[in-house]
Amino acid sequence: MELFCLGLSHHTAAVSLRERFAVGEPELGRLLGVLRREAGLREAALLSTCNRVEVYGVAESFFNGANACAEVLTRHAGVEASLGRLSGGEAVRHLFRVASGLDSMVVGETEILGQVKAAYAASVAGGHAGPVLHRIFQQALRAAKQVHSSTGLSRGAVSVGSAAVALAGQALGDLGACRALVLGSGEAGTLVARNLRSRGIGGLFVSNRDPGRASVLAEECGGVAVPFADWKTLLETVEIVVASASAPDRLLRSAELAPIMVGRAARPLFMLDLAVPRDFEPGIARIPGVCLHDVDALEALAREGRAQRARETARAEELVAACANGLSAGAVGPAALAVAA
Numbered sequence: 161m162e163l164f165c166l167g168l169s170h171h172t173a174a175v176s177l178r179e180r181f182a183v184g185e186p187e188l189g190r191l192l193g194v195l196r197r198e199a200g201l202r203e204a205a206l207l208s209t210c211n212r213v214e215v216y217g218v219a220e221s222f223f224n225g226a227n228a229c230a231e232v233l234t235r236h237a238g239v240e241a242s243l244g245r246l247s248g249g250e251a252v253r254h255l256f257r258v259a260s261g262l263d264s265m266v267v268g269e270t271e272i273l274g275q276v277k278a279a280y281a282a283s284v285a286g287g288h289a290g291p292v293l294h295r296i297f298q299q300a301l302r303a304a305k306q307v308h309s310s311t312g313l314s315r316g317a318v319s320v321g322s323a324a325v326a327l328a329g330q331a332l333g334d335l336g337a338c339r340a341l342v343l344g345s346g347e348a349g350t351l352v353a354r355n356l357r358s359r360g361i362g363g364l365f366v367s368n369r370d371p372g373r374a375s376v377l378a379e380e381c382g383g384v385a386v387p388f389a390d391w392k393t394l395l396e397t398v399e400i401v402v403a404s405a406s407a408p409d410r411l412l413r414s415a416e417l418a419p420i421m422v423g424r425a426a427r428p429l430f431m432l433d434l435a436v437p438r439d440f441e442p443g444i445a446r447i448p449g450v451c452l453h454d455v456d457a458l459e460a461l462a463r464e465g466r467a468q469r470a471r472e473t474a475r476a477e478e479l480v481a482a483c484a485n486g487l488s489a490g491a492v493g494p495a496a497l498a499v500a501a
Contacts, residue, residue, distance in 0.1 A: 167214030199228035321351025
């Protein structure tokens with residue numbers, strides 16, 4: 161039996177490709193079942209975020225298992241792509257680095273820890289995790305917590321939320337004179353709303369398919385909850401729109417926004433699409449007066465953060481390597497895999 165990791169990330173694929181491979185929560189369980197069945201995996205976990213889609217699997221053959229998984233993911237995406245492949249100890253070290261935020265676009269961010277935990281929980285809930293994945297995911301989560309508690313990696317780190325608000329500030333200047341609409345009250349939407357509040361945003365509106373979640377976030381951040389059916393009416397008055405709703409289809413298209421922008425006269429509209437798949441039609445960027453960015457636009461700000469935390473990154477890399485190397489021999493070695501078989 162062999163452990164492997166297969167997938168793509170912001171290092172190797174633009175958001176236009178990542179969104180094709182993205183797996184939404186409703187289809188996660190079904191796709192895990194397909195991977196187990198068609199790829200012959202003994203164990204499987206699937207991590208899908210705005211910056212990566214990765215399968216962690218245990219199969220009799222790394223070559224055959226990874227190839228079969230690639231076929232399943234390609235069929236799901238409807239497009240071919242070069243998918244990275246790691247096996248054994250390399251796969252273990254990669255998972256540890258991912259969970260610790262060392263492989264993130266924003267190095268040191270902690271959102272990924274919750275996403276790895278959720279991917280593991282989904283694998284367990286579906287009966288897809290076995291002795292190997294149990295051990296490596298549990299140890300990866302422990303190592304990540306140790307990295308954040310014993311190094312300064314996440315201290316002052318630019319999160320996706322703060323980077324999004326910083327980008328808006330660069331484009332518009334004083335956010336106190338602006339009103340913002342946040343679509344989605346999940347992890348990314350919550351971070352954006354909180355950062356907008358801390359930057360003194362002039363007005364904040366929150367909209368979500370679940371009105372209860374929108375109300376809770378709006379109340380926390382001193383904003384106003386808006387019914388999801390009505391959020392487009394605010395496009396005439398707000399200066400900032402941030403989306404992280406990950407809708408099954410585009411929430412807004414060029415044909416809808418173009419006439420609204422005519423009515424706004426010379427007032428610009430800053431739009432940031434953090435969702436994967438993207439919530440806004442990319443062609444919206446061509447409408448005069450609209451400044452549209454997707455999640456890949458955060459890369460420049462992320463590079464600055466990486467440079468500032470270079471020393472802490474090196475310490476975290478050493479810690480992760482030590483934890484992963486200590487685990488690899490036991491978790492993916494002959495003895496452990498013999499038990500898994």
